[in-house]
Amino acid sequence: MTITVDSLAETHAALQHAPIGAAILDRTGVISWANPALGSIVGETDATALRLSLITVWFETEEGDALLQMIESHFDALPETRVPWSRAINFSRRDGAEQPCEITLVPCTAAFDQWAILYVKSLAQLTLAEKRFTQIFENLPLGLLVIDGRQRIVQVNSALADEFGYAREELVGRSLEMLLPERYRASHAGHVEGYTRAPESRAMGSGRDLTGRHRSGREIPVEIALTRLETVAQPLFMAIITDISKRKRAQMALEQTNTQLEEFTYVASHDLRSPLRGIGDLVSWIREDIGDEHLSDGVKHNFDRISLRITRAEQMIDDLLTYARVGVRDPHMETIDPAKVIEEAVSLANVPNGFTVDIDVSGSRFSAPLTPLATSLRNLIGNAVKHHGGESGMIRITMHDEGRFAVFTVNDDGRGVTPGNEERIFKLFHRASPGTSGDGLGLAFTRRMINAHGGMITVQSPGALGGASFEIHWPRILLKEFEDD
Known part of the structure; x- marks a missing residue:
């Protein structure tokens, strides 16, 4: 857009407290005025110190020369044909640190066509946020991928590539379908379309088992969570994919162990209790047939020991049954x-x-x-x-x-x-x-x-x-x- 003002003083007043950097330049790139926000970006506490300095001094030589050529081209055009243009560039702060910024050159009205306004927006926080996101994205021990609206893979981390047996470069730019078993591919497009119409962070495939397709062709059980990434350019969606093969195996092993334990204890109860009772009955009958008056104290003691051990064996069987049952959680709170x-x-x-x-x-x-x-x-x-x-x-x-x-x-x-x-x-x-x-x-x-x-x-x-x-x-x-x- 073109700035329309009655005087440069009005421009100064309008931009003095703007949240982004602003400077008024002539065709040679000399700064005639700058606001405090620009001084903060370049590390200058007093913005008036920027006056009469070349804007290009805040850039590397190649970037500065390119910017100066663009400024000259801007002023070489007829005032009525001048249009705003923007580009990303790195500012070199006074302390030597580089700060990524977005600059936009905007023409003034014909009355002040010998000047132009340069807006400077710091991208430092955005760049830092992107770096943090990238670090988290790459270092999480969970499989992560980002897809666009056409279900093409935009970004993957190492954990996901390892889960599915690919190198990352083999996945980027490819269709998400390559990670799906063939029987899911026909319905998958409809599920994604429904999600994109009403996107919300949620688990995918709730209530049913999901599997992914490994590079080798085998299927791996997975859990998937979906969320939308807010971007300006295009809608992007992130999936968190967790290989739950080990958990499934552990769960199946535990269930099998519990089942076998219960089967064993009930079989043991039936198959061992009957012969134990038979032995106990035989011992009692033998003792009755002989009669206690004909038994020595030592024999009586041995008969008592046999009965005690039979009782203890029966108690052990009962305890095994109890042990199997106590592995079940009591739901009563x-x-x-x-x-x-x-x-x-x-x-x-x-x-x-x-x-x-x-x-x-x-x-x-x-x-x-x-x-x-x-x-x-x-x-x-x-x-x-x-x-x-x-x-x-x-x-x-x-x-x-x-x-x-x-x-x-x-x-x-x-x-x-x-x-x-x-x-x-x-x-x-x-x-x-x-x-x-x-x-x-x-x-x-x-x-x-x-x-x-x-x-x-x-x-x-x-x-x-x-x-x-x-x-x-x-x-x-x-x-x-x-x-x-």
Whole structure:
């Protein structure tokens, strides 16, 4: 556009407080006036110091010569044919740093056709934002690609190229269809067209499995999130593509393991319980046929030992069934009062009178399934007594909030856990202390139950009181994967 003013003073007044740099030039490129914004761009605190200097001194030699030729061409044209023109250029600041800018030369009216106005807009923030975007785009450990409105790939990062087995230069400029299995290509165009009409950041293919096509031809399971990039030139769209092959394999392996465990426990229950009962019946009949009055004390003792071991084997089968069931999350949520649930767990654990129990709760109430949490605490308190090694002792139970977890700690002053057994005590049929009753399933139950609800349990020995210290991290805030179960 052409600036129409009655005097240069009016121009000065209009541009004095403009948010972009402005200077009035003659045909030789000499600055007759500059505003403070231009002084800030070139690093000059006093804009009046720019007067009577050549605009070209702020550029590299080649860029300065090209700019001067453009200015001369502008003034060589007839005033009525002069039009604004723009270009991107780097200013050399007084401190030596370069600043990217966009300059626009605008003609004045015929009355002042011996001057022109040069607008200078700093692109430093835009350039910095682009660099930051590029750094984030390239360094994210997720596959990222940008496509245009015609579904051509404009930009990809290394993570995506590696996921699909291509070099980046093999993807840029190509159709997005090359990354899609053939059966999806016919419907894909319609999905994209629908998205471009009403673009919003969302997950793609919600409720169904998506796959991408690797360079080798095999398909890989993926998750895709779409978002629109705001640009001036053309609409662009960014997709975040995550290869979930490992997660799918882990999920399938876990499901298969749980299924096999349940099948095993139920088969074991049926196939082992019947012969055990048969053996028990036979032992009882033999003892009845002989009669206790004809048995020596040693034989009676052996008969009792057989019955006890049959009972213990049946209990182990029941425990295996219980172990399989505790791997399922309890969906029933309640408001948990930490102090109350600890007190009830202590009461149900039947702690002997010789033990002192100290409770310290600083955390807040939260929502969670009550039964598995209370059972876990009761098991740990009972273990603290059973494996203590003495007739009296100290048990300290604390609870505090830590991020999205409620952290419960059960400390005792007993003999603790033998070094090297910190992980082994959570295995099936492993007893924490030799010579104690039980079949070694309590801690295995507890860990499986806690893990099924998104928590975790760890042990440290010696702990704060010198014995074992068990710590439960129970989620106060559920992750979405558990909420969707």
